[in-house]
Amino acid sequence: MTRLGVALALSVLVAACAKPGPGHPPGEPFDPYENTNRKIHEFNRSVDRAVIRPAGKGYSNFLPDDIETLIGRFAFNLSLPGSIVNNILQGNGKGATEDTYRFVVNSTMGLGGFFDPASEIGMPEATNADFGETLYVWGVREGAYVELPLLGPSTERATAGKVVDIFTNPLTYVLESPNNYYGTIASVSSRLSDRGRYSETIDSILYQSADSYSQAQSLYLQNRRFELGNGSGAAYLDPYDDPYSDQGEDPYDQ
């Protein structure tokens, strides 16, 4: 029953990925929901100002850096099984194998993921595969840009992926309550910790940009497209989604 529900929800979400009209200028973000997105952006900014920013700073000042790093690693290690599942769904056997080795090594020698011997012995980097990427590999289009409450910049495709990723991590099924909350708590903690550590950068985008909405959108879309191109091994995207289409113009040709 759950599976049917997930499959249904997924097909609805994927079908909902909007398509830019034929007159849409290439290189411009596809943002038909800009009015709503901007309202959510303002909400996110006010939540950040009132809660997340002070909490992040407090958290970061309260905990020694080393402890924060440990928690970050622990949370990341718990996300690996989800990555492995997504690699398999993408037909990326190499990625799935590498992430599996990383998970095994860090869970055992790394004492449950608190340490990262996998990187120290030079194992391949984690693939960071998520279901949004799986949808990309399956040929689902990016859809419109959306800003999600609390979670921030996203696209329709990435949002559908986030929803499904709640179910793709096998640990959700294996662990019993309350153990299955450790991952969530750790990942919330590591996000707070990032907000504290990267405080200046995030402040400069959210509070010092002329238009923080557009700036966050631009940074997110450029980086997300880059990661998809790299993560899946396909160096370049469909020209309509091509992050380089704008750079592709030679600035000297004017």
Add this chain to the structure above:
Amino acid sequence: MINNLSRRYFIGVSAAFTGVFATSGRVLALTDQSAKNLVDRVVGDINKVIASGRSVGAMIQDFERIFARYADVNIIARSTLGADSRRLSAAQMRAFTDAFRGYIARKYGKRFNEFVGGKIEVKGVREVKSWHEVESTVYLRGESPFQVLFLVSDRSGKDLFFDMVIEGVSLRLSERTEIGAMLDRRRGDIDALIQDLRSAG
């Protein structure tokens, strides 16, 4: 909400300025090894400057000099204006370019100290369309390594870089968004934008 990618973007820009020395001059004649050696020397020198405890103001000045010398500031500034650049008189364009150079130096130069303990390695060069793309990897303490591309062209008459792309995030495109927003805020008034830009960053 916005994770460390944006931090990497900022530090990447700062860090990459140190790598700029490597891309200057006869880039195309550089081998990976000589470029790497050059960058290593530069990074060493920069770290010495940081360790010497110079003020942020002094570092920003160093930074602006580097940017002016090794980047094609004219073409970067012009392209951040997009189609609006055609409306500018020659004098306005000069004023805008000067203000833009200072703005970039302040915005990214003040993040310079976060680069302490890091290093850049040049990985390779390849030809893309009408320019050359120099790929480098930036290593920062406590971070996983990330990629920075320099897009270098000689179409200005000299080998200069006209963009930097940090993990897919282009300096030129990001600044186009920002400059566009600043211009909108001034309802398209170029002179007001130039005024704003002189103190922004």
